[in-house]
Amino acid sequence: MATHNPPILTLAGAQTALSASIQRAQAISVPMNVAVVDASLHLLAFARMDGAKLTSVDIAVNKAFTAAGHRVPTSSYKDKVVPGSAVWGINWTNGGRFSTIGGGVPIVKDGVVVGAVGCSTGTPAQDEDVATAGVEAVVKSFAPKAKL
Structure with missing residues (x-):
């Protein structure tokens, strides 16, 4: 087959995802920038909560871009991006958009990455926690509805 219709x-x-991420950020009292990209790595939704760092806007978008494009959480690079490693310098690729800071998490449906959530303002662990809440909410919405 020359074409197929992957989930979108x-x-x-x-x-x-955006709503669930914001709720989680409020629960941990850390205002966040939250970005959601689709499988083509383009921004689909964004929110900057009151008090979120202005310098973290692009970081959140880039975390989502990286997680969707490389199909792994950005935190997976934490201990790998060191001088002399095989991935040293990867953060300078893609026009400097490749993020190796935790807080970007891919959204997967039927084994296909359909997008990602990227969060920034807190620590990398807080950012990933908030992004994960968004991913879990949208993945839960993929579940088939029970017939009554």
Whole structure:
């Protein structure tokens, strides 16, 4: 077959992720920049919570870009990006958009990465926690509805 129809992340799905991420950020009292990208790495939804760092806007978008594009959480690079390693300098690729800081988490449906959530303002662990909440909410929405 020359073409196929992979699952896609809709605006409604992105808004579900955004909302859940914001709720988690509020629960841990850390205002966040939250970005959701689709499988083509383009921004689908974004929110900057009151008090979120202005310098973290691009970081959140780049974390989502990296997680969707490389299909792994950005935190997976934490201990790998050291001088002399095979991936040393990867953060300078893609026009400097490749992020090796925790807080970007891919969204997977039926084994296919359909997008990602990227968060920034807190620590990398806090950012990943908030992004994961968004991913879990949208993945839960993929579940088939029970017939009554």
